Amino acid sequence: MTRLRSALAQTVCVLMLASTAVLWYLSRERPIETARPRPTGLLVNSSVCQLPEFHPWDPTVLEVLREERPLTPCSGDSPVRLTQLGRTLTMDVHRDRLRAGCRLDCCLRSVRREQDGHSDDQFRLGEQEVCxxxxxxxxxxxxxxxxxxxxxxxxxxAIFEDFRAFFIPEVDRLRSQQRVSVSDVQQLSVYLVGIDSVSTLNFRRFLPKVREVLETDLQAVPMLGLTKVGANTLPNLVALLTGLRLDQLNQSLREEPYDHQPLIWKHFSSLNYLTMYTEDMSNMATFNFHRRGFLTQPTDIYLRPLHLASEQSRLAQRRGDHCVGHRLTFELQLQLLQDLMAAPDPSSPHFALVFSNAPSHAGPLSHIGALQPGLLQFLRAYRTSSRRNSSVLILFSDHGMRFGPVMRTELGGYESRMPLLYVILPPWYERQYPRRVASLRVNSRRLTTFFDVHATLRHLLADAGASLPNVPSPGLSLFAPVPEPRSCRDAGVDPAWCTCRRHVALPADHAVVVRAAVAAVRHIDTVLLRAARDRCARLGLLRVMSALLTVSEGGGPVQDTEYSLRGFDELTVQLMTAPGGAEFEATVRCYSGPGDRERGTAGGQALAVRCRPEHRLEVLEVTRLNLYRGQSDCLTHHHDERRYCYCTDLL
Known part of the structure; x- marks a missing residue:
């Protein structure tokens, strides 16, 4: 028995060494982009923040784009094609796609949210069929x-399945009857249309016609300095919808539902706005991804039950999880929003949040191009609709692409922090509020965040007659000038996401870089994985992929007093760990004290003098750069740890 155990232990050791060697070889052969992107100008140029502008087809990302595979189209060889117009449904049958002798019958059943105390993960089909x-x-x-x-x-x-959403005017009529007519307030409808993981640069690459319609036909204002305030969707949408950071919410985010959180649609609902919220990919939805969602339906119109039902249909999603029948899930969402906008007057004003995770969440970058036809149709319909004169439309994303080969480029890291956002106002708005629109245009090239977008929504709520509680938020309404000397710290942007400062590249084998990488891995093992330590393997540093040093220019345009007074250097290090080949990006500070600072020197030699082994290193943030599906399935109740864990049962 002892001999058998010894043999098994030796075998495990050999396998681990072999897997580490393979990972090292693969990582050595993988193309890591070392060339630096070339700025073409500045998006923001203030006394404390300079955000560089890059060409969307910068050579450093071209190789990544060349290797991407196209998205599988949703249209295919289906025997049935449904056409929806308002509340009417018609069917076209392709007889040549049916077997001989097939006489086709189609029936529909209702899909409803389960209301007997279950949370967001239950739906039920109606018992009656209409054929x-x-x-x-x-x-x-x-x-x-x-x-x-x-x-x-x-x-x-069944040989065909599809899922459809219809706007039922009775819901709107009920809201309209409850409205109190107030002559001295202005209740504009608010429509938020969001797409996961789309940077401003990638929007310019693959949605050029949408950009043209926005800027030329709709006079939309782009927020070019918008910077994310958190790693993924949740902290950015929480900032947008509450004005708060995640750590300000009074709840355990993993264990409790979001019913009692101060989400902004509640304020609109209190003014008898009709409210709507929809996210496709139910398993990836912001408030449901390893979380409890909502115990009661959060808005008047809530599409989650339909998405849950469609995702259980092999026929409806046979072309991919971005499809429902022959349409993109995003097109299903947009059609319902368009039908809502077409509701006849008089009707209540609306607040709607439409957010699409498919097909953009996990990439590749080019997949968002599939959204262009549906977005063009929607925006052109909006331009000619009666709602155009009584609504504000915001097209936005939560952040840029966070995973995949593009994150091995410097431009990819920059893009991940700079999401898309456009504001579309009614045609008459500038005539009535010239200062607001002038401020919005000035703020287009100022450092802004989702906290500011929330403050702007509160501004519209105040116009509509709402009495709002104070929110401890750094957000400022975009209808007033954002201060020119606004730093990331002022705006509520943590150092890990701040792109205001210049960076210089450092060699991957620089002594300080290696120390920072080792500190980041130690931080993962001892802090980030503390709650799951017994189920996750100890990680080791396999390789440093790249490193950047943040430059604070005391004598230049960026007057960064925090760097000089506190005396630290800040590094951004990309690294790979074993086992598992996980890729991470870490933001690490080295504190040397103000007396050891050599102002204006940004090279590796000066850094080695300032940041010596006796100086303290602080890991501010560690984010995952590649997908971790299948590596952390042993964790069922530790969502935050999953992105760092390599389960011991895989060794």
Whole structure:
């Protein structure tokens, strides 16, 4: 028995060494972009913040883009194609795609949220079916429906499934009857359309026609200095919807639902706005990804039950999880929003948040190009709709791409911090509020955040007659000038996400860089994985991929007193660990004290003098750069740890 254990231990050791060697070889052969992107100008040029502007087709990302695979289109060889117009549904049948003798029958059933105390992860199908055949136009009375088609001689063998969402005016009519007419307030509808992981640069690459419609036809104002305030979707949407940071929410984010949080749609609802919230990819939704979601339906219109139902349909998603039948899930969302906008007057004003995770969340970068036809159709319809004169539309993203090969480039790291955002105002708004619009245009090239977008929504709420509680937030309304000398610290942007300062590249084998990388790995093991230590392998530094030193220019345009007074250097280090080949980016500070600072010297030799082994290192942030699917499945109740963990049962 002892001999067997010894043999097993030796085998495990050999396997671990072999896997580490393979990982080292693969990482050595992987193309890591070392060339630096060339700025073409400045997006923000203030006394304390300079945000560089880059060309979207900068050579440093071209190799990444060349290797990307196209997105699988949703349209295919389906035997049925549904057409939806308002509440009417018609069907076209491609007979050549049916087997001989098949007489097609289609039936629909309602899809509803389970209301008997369950949370967001339950839905139920209606018991009654409504069936139709051929091109008969069917008037639908349910908000969400599942459509199933089968040959009449095999009614239990479905050959087609689709899911549809309809705007039911009765919901709007109820809100309208509850409204109190107030003549001296201005209740504009607010529509927020969000797309996951789209930087301003990637928007310019793959949605150029959308950009043209926004800027030329709709006179939309881009917020070019918008900077994310957290690593992923949750902290950025929380900032947008509450004006708060995650650590300011009075709850355990993992264990409690979000029903009692101060989400801004509640303020709109209190003014009898009709509210709507939808996110596709139910498993990735902001308030549901390893979290409890909502125990009660959060808004008047809430699409989650329909998405849950469609994701259980192999036929509806046979072309990919970004599809529902022959349409993108995003197109399903936009159609419902467009139908809501087309509600006849008089009706209540609306607050709607539409957010799409598919197909952009995990990339590749080029996949957002598939969204262009649907977005163009939606924006052109909005331009000619009656709601155009009584609403504000914001097209935005939460952050740029966070995973994949682009994150091995310096430009990829910059893009991940700079999300897309456009503001579209009614045509008459500038005539009535010239100072607001002038301020918005000035702020287009100032450092801004989602805290500011929230403050702007509060500004619109105040116009609509809301009495709002104070929020301890750094946000400033974009309808007033954002201060020119605004730093990341002033704006609520942590150092890890701040792009205001210049960087210089350092050799990967620089002594201070290696120390910083080792400190980051130690931080992962001892701090970030503390709660899951018994199930996660100890990590070791396999390789430093790249390093940047943040430059504080005391005599130049960036007057960064914090650096000089506190005496520290800040590094951004990309590294790979073993086992598992995880790629991380760490923000690390070395504190040497103000007496050891050599102002204006940014090279590696000067850094070695300032940051010696006896000086303290502080790890501010560690983010994952590559996907970790399958590496941390042993963790079921430790969501935050999953991005760092390599399960011991995989060794």
């Amino acid at each position: 139709f055949r051929g091109r008969t136009a069917l008037s639908v009375s349910e908000q969400f429906v599942k459509v199933t088609c089968a040959c009449s001689d095999e009614p239990d063998v």
